[in-house]
Amino acid sequence: MLRSKDLLGMQELAPDEIVLILDSAATMKRVLESGNKKTAHLQGRSVVTLFYENSTRTRLSFEMASKFMGAASANISSSGSSVQKGESLLDTVRTIDRMATDVLVMRHPQSGAPHGIAPRVRASVVNAGDGMNEHPTQALLDLFTMRDRLGRLEGLEVAIVGDVLHSRVARSDLWALSKLGAHVRLAGPPTMMPRGLEGTGARICRTVDEALEGADVVMGLRVQLERQKSGLFPSIAEYARFFSISADRLARAKPGALVMHPGPCNHGVEMPTLVYDSPQSVIDEQVTNGVAVRMAVLYLLNARRNA
Numbered sequence: 001m002l003r004s005k006d007l008l009g010m011q012e013l014a015p016d017e018i019v020l021i022l023d024s025a026a027t028m029k030r031v032l033e034s035g036n037k038k039t040a041h042l043q044g045r046s047v048v049t050l051f052y053e054n055s056t057r058t059r060l061s062f063e064m065a066s067k068f069m070g071a072a073s074a075n076i077s078s079s080g081s082s083v084q085k086g087e088s089l090l091d092t093v094r095t096i097d098r099m100a101t102d103v104l105v106m107r108h109p110q111s112g113a114p115h116g117i118a119p120r121v122r123a124s125v126v127n128a129g130d131g132m133n134e135h136p137t138q139a140l141l142d143l144f145t146m147r148d149r150l151g152r153l154e155g156l157e158v159a160i161v162g163d164v165l166h167s168r169v170a171r172s173d174l175w176a177l178s179k180l181g182a183h184v185r186l187a188g189p190p191t192m193m194p195r196g197l198e199g200t201g202a203r204i205c206r207t208v209d210e211a212l213e214g215a216d217v218v219m220g221l222r223v224q225l226e227r228q229k230s231g232l233f234p235s236i237a238e239y240a241r242f243f244s245i246s247a248d249r250l251a252r253a254k255p256g257a258l259v260m261h262p263g264p265c266n267h268g269v270e271m272p273t274l275v276y277d278s279p280q281s282v283i284d285e286q287v288t289n290g291v292a293v294r295m296a297v298l299y300l301l302n303a304r305r306n307a
């Protein structure tokens, strides 16, 4: 059983809760692979997604997950809602909460926004990305994919390359992987490497080559141009020259090392299309596993509400 009514971040989850979600997701994946993508786990329940930032994968996978499990689901985004009339986040979520919502999935540009909201609503709040802080369900689907393919998490060497500073995905992965005994190496432009990471146990590498050497998993992170206030690197071409996960660089990783990316990918920047589409790439699988993981999260939060 999950301990909290909400899923706010990997920082807040205990290792046994992470394993519980991954194990439940394995069951859900079997449902997705069967001819009948339907369960009754969320029958009579409601799920609302509230997004203040753009999304394709996260939002759609929560919506599909809710529908596969029989919930009433609805989406609302900041554009097209009363947010445009100046309504506050708190008034917006209170309104949603009062429509008998059981689970509120929210994405917001401000770090910590869901943490402020969670104690003020009856619904279970799921963080679908808060600013530069966390994106827990992305980390869960990343871990699920690694465990599914490699059979374990403990002792894995995971290289994360790119815009670590702006990446809530990197932060959630760092928390989650270190809790389950995997080792993280980070590489990226020094201007995109946050300070104070030494305490997380991650190894900060000076070059991509160094990070990839002998790695089991190689993950690219999108260069988040929308979160940059000033140019943190001279040009896209310059970034690609030093930090792109090229086939040559990938050859330094273990044979058959997994290539991952949370998406959306800037092809030719984080990695060339050749690597994105290579047999080592599990990027498409990450998307499929994202639905299974979100089904598991919704199932477990609902089970706790019923208890």
Ligand code: NCD
Binding pocket: 057, 058, 129, 135, 138, 168, 169, 221, 222, 224, 262, 263, 264
């Ligand atoms: C990520 C996000 O929004 O944090 N996307 C996602 O959910 N798959 C990563 C990104 O936008 O770069």
